[in-house]
Amino acid sequence: MQFSIPFSGRAHLYTDEEIALVAATARESVPLTQGYYLNAFESAFKIYTGAKHAFAVSNATAALEMAAQLCLFQPGDEVIVPAHTFTASAYPFVKQGARIVWADFHPATRVITADTIAACLTARTKAIVVVHLYGYGADMPAIMALARQHGLLVIEDAAQALGVRIQEHHAGTFGDFGAFSFHSHKNLSTLGEGGMLTVQEDGIAALIPMLRHNGHCGFADQREDYWIPAMGNVDLPEWRGYSLMPNNVCLGEVECALGAKLLERADRINREKRERALAVIAALSDIPELTFHCVTNERHNYHLLVARIAHGWRDAFIRTMANQHRIQCIVQYCPLYRYPLYRKLGFGAATCPNTDDFFDNMVSFPFHHALLPQDLETIVSATRGTIETLRTQ
Template identity: 35%
Template sequence: MIPFVDLKAQYHSIKEEVDAAVLKTLESCAFTLGPEVADFEKLFAAYCNNTHAMGVNNGTSALHLALLAAGVGPGDEVITVPHTFVASAASIYYTGAKIVLCDIDPATYTMDPAALEAAITPRTKAIIPVHLYGQMADMDPIMKIAEKHGLVVLEDAAQAHGAEYNGRRAGSVGHLAGFSFYPGKNLGAAGEGGAVVTSSDEYARRVKMLRDWGAERKYEHVLKGYNMRLEGMQGAVLKVKMKYIEQWTEMRRAAAKRYDDMFAGTGVQTPKQMENRRHVYHLYVIRTPERARWQEELTKKGIQTGIHYPYPVHLLPAYEDLGYKEGQFPHSEKAGKEVLSLPMYPELTGDMQAEVAEAVTALQKSLVHS
């Protein structure tokens, strides 16, 4: 069996350090926020080439609180893309603002700046470009459009730890960014976790209050806040993993290069890394019009795969009330029917990839000759 992701392999590679960090937290009894979280926040802010990082309980909360810190609320509109995990849209819904969608660039699966500009109305308050699969959205035109219309840009960087655009790190280009540390992410906690990153002292102050019941000091509730703090145990684990994030990123990129080389000349539609971007390959996503059959055949051969994501937001039953219809976002809809994620993680070996590539290439040949 070739797993889609192997969390045990990573844990065993740093087991002694992680176990020691967890035991230290247990001994300290600093279970919520605390010194380990504070240390991690400093490391992660620096890694993102930014000023502030505020740990929260998950990536969805990061997006939600970032929007609230930026003043988004009822009567406002926030634009994002349909081809994403539902959290990108849900975070907007939680603020009471209206979700507005625009289509993706089919080459990168990220926000199409031309479609973005067409979606702006007088009520638009913010934009959430999603850095999908490990590659950042086309941020320069997005930021220019935002500046032209006076809009806040919140990077959904849940899949983009360490990704770069024109030499700038994910989390340092927009006004705010939201990260996830879900276990399977490039930087994963031992459970749930997330962070908001920003260069704004005021946004940082508001997020710190919002994650902790809206209080600047205990029992002094300045804002209507939430219980969304990062646990001390997760801060301790993430602090250890910060030592290895770049090593693991380069291992992912090397694995992606091996896949690219193995699929060269086969006709398999592989990910496209744009010249001005550093792709960190949270996922290695190919495309095929016969995805169901391919996934079934690969499963039979002991190769696990994933689909990210089969249903665009506007076609989900939960978001029917947005009023969009099938056909309005053709690139997102087509991607949803064709994308297939192959095994991808730092410890993936060349032999394992060769087995995957051989099976996928055989399926591609059968598709061509059918």
């Protein structure tokens, strides 16, 4: 089916200046990876977020993979993960031997809370994954207080939450680790792929370059001949007595140059998306069949625009929007315990009534930054018309 307004689109467009920077970096940068712009991007990101340490990587999943490695899970250790999220929030921890315990979310915010986490705690809990889903910042002060009380590691999946601030602190900088995404759909995209890992502990930060880049490291001593015994050393990163297998998840110079430049207007992109989201929500506020999450400050960047629709209306709504208006609404983030991958691994059981209810009755609207004002007006008009049609059926 051809859609006049498809769901998937460019998260944002690039300015002429940004395009020129990409071209110049591709033409002139030596080398094209692990160079000047990597350091520039990481430095700019630390300034922008207030993170203690930041490391550019190929994607947010890579950031979560390394965070999972550094958790040093032992047999029987459990990690609490929201069931309503993208699969990459969970499986990196399974790969490191952790057992998943699915957490429900608060129905108003659609993110987990200290209370929903507390309901999942056992004597085997070692870590918590907090996902700032849809671009809304979870209550990190309360979650961190709970985690410190129980001696737990905290990993923030801030893939959708660049620029989100919780009590004036940036999402992704509260926990032990933070993972950010610069994928094509995100509010800041480094040519379709990219990510950042933030860490708090100095000792871990010293290991990340090795862990990120094939175990490469320098020799301890000055050498008379730079090529003897080899051009560079390769070793196993070690943390608290455990050896870790290295990865190859570097981000190229072109992407890093663009990322550093885009940070200059990240807040503007977020502000514009928030203003547009609030305008759509206001225009549909008299429709009781739709329930949006309305936040007027920087705690929400409206990476996505989702709503709960009246029970049993979801499929008819999406079908009518598609067939009659050529607008592609979708559903997102099927509860992970419903997927074969997690059922086959023994993680198919969960008690998450809010998650089940929301997913079975949710709609996600097209809402990338590149949409034109008339596109949003069309979405509002079509939504009103579709609701009126469904009321008569």
